[in-house]
Amino acid sequence: MAGYGQQQRGLEKLSHIGRYFNTLELLLSHPGGLALSEISDQTQVPMATAHRILSALRERGYVCQNEHDHxxxxxxxxxxxxxxxxxxxxxxxxxxLLDDLSTETGEHVRLAAVAEDHLTWVLQATKNTKGLQYRRALDExxxxxxxxAGKAWLAxxxxxxxxxxxxxxxxxNTRDYAGPNARVSIRDIFDDIALIRKEGHAVVREEGEVGVCVVAVAVFDPSRPDNSTPVATLSIAGPIARMREETxxxxxxxxxxxxxxxxxxxxLWTALTSSPA
Known part of the structure; x- marks a missing residue:
């Protein structure tokens, strides 16, 4: 029974910590800020709990309130x-390396790192000499x-x-938050994944947003014993009018x-950071 009680307390603690991370991740995707009621609703915690979490984050300097109390x-x-x-x-x-690729292609290049079940943008480069530029923030x-990037990783x-x-x-309901060509069925998504596995790269046209074409591949660390697991994805994005078959x-x-x-x-970076100073 003592072991069961310790396990329950551990789960409760994990759930409590998870609420803090959920709040931080929600605010990260809303740089303009959110009202307390919106945070409570989207994190699915009571208003009092949401306020307690936000107060603790404010004390540590991670969160602030603007003039609208957001x-x-x-x-x-x-x-x-x-x-x-x-x-x-x-x-x-x-x-x-990203700068070189962006200079060669004239398009927007991004690197996303794999962390367990998530991808996170970490670096980008834009060396555009072709007029219209495509750029996105790394915090999206x-x-x-x-x-x-996501499909190349899933594949x-x-x-x-x-x-x-x-x-x-x-x-x-993907099209409510993505582009007009976004897939809205698991079958279509896995058809895309099968094609990516065959061709070794992913191409999306107006799936993420209107007017944009992106191509991506997985990045593997050759020093890893099992290099079938990627460490990142690398992608090139540009206006669909310029990202045609010939280019x-x-x-x-x-x-x-x-x-x-x-x-x-x-x-090389992994070897350098894992070696004693």
Whole structure:
């Protein structure tokens, strides 16, 4: 019985901590801030609990209130991420590779890191000399089934795990929060995944947003014993009018070559950060 009680307390503690992370992640996706009632509703916790969580986060400097009494993140968490990427040498090693690919293609290049069941944008590059530019913020959440990065990542895993990740999203109503060509059935998504596994790259046209085409590949660390698990995805995005078949093929070849280099440099970065100072 004592063991059962300890287990229950552990689950309760985990649930309590999870509420803090849910609140932070919600505010991260709403940079303009949210009212207390909205936070309570979207995190599915009582108003009093939501207020207690936000008060604790305010005391630590992670959250502030604006003139409309909306809660929003301060720059503390983003700055922590930037500092980590900079101090570990990650940006210094990877950014030149992204810059080179962006210069070659003239389009927007992004690198997303794999962390368990999530993808997170970490670096980007834009060296556009072709007029209209496509740019997105790095703090946006990656939707796995509407982005090229997400689909390239899903294609590297077993169907069972991919299904578990997709279950967290309202697939049938995808077009309410994505582009006009977004897939709204599991069957269509897995048809796309099968094609990606065959071709070695993902292409999405107006699935994430109107007027945008993105191509992505998975990045593997060659030093890992089982390099079937990717460490990241690398993608090129641009206006759909410019990302046509005649240019897309060349972009894909450049993307795949760059992904190999990024994987090799990832291995180097891992070795450097894991070695004693």
């Amino acid at each position: 809660y929003r993140l301060t720059l503390m968490i983003p700055s922590m991420g930037v500092n980590y990427i900079t101090e570990t040498g990650f940006a210094g090693i990877m950014q030149p 959440k990656i939707i796995p089934h509407t982005t090229a 590297t895993m077993r169907d069972e795990r991919a299904m578990r990740i997709l279950a967290a999203w309202d697939i049938e 897309l093929g060349a972009h894909i070849e450049r993307l795949k070559r760059s992904a190999i280099k990024v994987g090799e440099h990832w291995s």
